[in-house]
Amino acid sequence: MEIETPPERETFRIAPRPAHTGLPLFDAAPRPAGAQLQAAPPLLRRLLEAGDDSTRRQVVREAVAALGFQSLGSCWVTLRHAWPEALPSEKAWTDGDWVRQYLDEAFFEIDPRMHEATQTGVPCVWHVDELERRAPLGTPRARVARFVSALRHNRMNSGVLFALPGHGLHERHMVGLLSPSSGSHWINDRVLQQAWAVAFSVHQCQLHQGSTAPPEDHRAGLTAVQHHILSRLATGESDKAIAAGLGLSLHKVDYHMRLLRKRFGVRNRLQLSQSAARLLAR
Known part of the structure; x- marks a missing residue:
C-alpha cells in the first residue's frame, strides 16, 4: 500500500522510514476543521470523525491489534524535576484498569521507560525482562520490581513508549503501546513506524478534541x-x-x-x- 511520508522530525530521531507500511503517516502540523479535514490521513480522520469515545476506542483497538499490540494508554507529564511527574489527565484508550493502576501507584516515578523516553526524545522499545537492569542508578529497586511484576501480571511483556510534545517546554504527552509478546525483536523498523503513526494520531486527536487543553489560569482572584x-x-x-x-x-x-x-x-x-x-x- 502506497503511503505519504512525513517530513523528518528532530524530536524523535527514529530509524529511516520504509516506503510501504500498513498505516498512513502524517506530519505534526495542526489540522484545520471543515473541508481540509478530508486531506488528513485515514486513521486520524476516522478518529476525528468518530461520534463518541466508544467509537474512537474501537478504532484505536483495531489499529493497535493490527500491529501485534494489546493495549494503548496515554498520560501527560511535567519534566520540571529529576523524574517525570504525572499531571491530573490521562486517557485509557484500551485498558483503563492498567492506566489507573499505573498512576495510582505512581509507577511513572520509577519507570525506566519513562525516564529514557523523556530524557532522549527517542522512542523507548522495551521488553519486561530487561527493565530492572535498565533502571537508572539510585532508583528504588523494590518499587521497580513491583512495577515489573505488575506488567507481567497484566501480560504486558513488551512495547514502545513515545514522548510527544506537550503544551509547554516542560510537558510531554506519553503514549505507550503494549503487547503480551515476549522479547522486543519483533518491534522492527516497520512496526516502530506504524506504532508511531498510531501514537501520533492519538496525540493529534486528543489535541483536536480539546481533551488535553491547558488548564485555566487560576491566578486571578488568589490572595x-x-x-x-x-x-x-x-x-x-x-x-x-x-x-x-x-x-x-x-x-x-x-x-x-x-x-x-x-x-x-x-x-x-x-x-x-x-x-x-x-x-x-x-
Missing part, C-alpha cells in the same frame, strides 16, 4: 497568601515548612490547601502541587 503557598508547594515544601516560612498555623495552611484544591479541581496534595508547578511555569 497573596495563596500565591505564596502555591509557590512553596511547587518546590516540594511540606505543610509544616510552609506554615513556618509564612508565619501561619498548620490549621490555616490546611484551610488554604482545601480552598486551593477546590479551586483547581484536584483531589489531593500531589495533584495540587503538580497544578501549581504548571501554573508557575506559564
Whole structure:
C-alpha cells in the first residue's frame, strides 16, 4: 500500500522510514476543521470523525491489534524535576484498569521507560525482562520490581513508549503501546513506524478534541497568601515548612490547601502541587 511520508522530525530521531507500511503517516502540523479535514490521513480522520469515545476506542483497538499490540494508554507529564511527574489527565484508550493502576501507584516515578523516553526524545522499545537492569542508578529497586511484576501480571511483556510534545517546554504527552509478546525483536523498523503513526494520531486527536487543553489560569482572584503557598508547594515544601516560612498555623495552611484544591479541581496534595508547578511555569 502506497503511503505519504512525513517530513523528518528532530524530536524523535527514529530509524529511516520504509516506503510501504500498513498505516498512513502524517506530519505534526495542526489540522484545520471543515473541508481540509478530508486531506488528513485515514486513521486520524476516522478518529476525528468518530461520534463518541466508544467509537474512537474501537478504532484505536483495531489499529493497535493490527500491529501485534494489546493495549494503548496515554498520560501527560511535567519534566520540571529529576523524574517525570504525572499531571491530573490521562486517557485509557484500551485498558483503563492498567492506566489507573499505573498512576495510582505512581509507577511513572520509577519507570525506566519513562525516564529514557523523556530524557532522549527517542522512542523507548522495551521488553519486561530487561527493565530492572535498565533502571537508572539510585532508583528504588523494590518499587521497580513491583512495577515489573505488575506488567507481567497484566501480560504486558513488551512495547514502545513515545514522548510527544506537550503544551509547554516542560510537558510531554506519553503514549505507550503494549503487547503480551515476549522479547522486543519483533518491534522492527516497520512496526516502530506504524506504532508511531498510531501514537501520533492519538496525540493529534486528543489535541483536536480539546481533551488535553491547558488548564485555566487560576491566578486571578488568589490572595497573596495563596500565591505564596502555591509557590512553596511547587518546590516540594511540606505543610509544616510552609506554615513556618509564612508565619501561619498548620490549621490555616490546611484551610488554604482545601480552598486551593477546590479551586483547581484536584483531589489531593500531589495533584495540587503538580497544578501549581504548571501554573508557575506559564
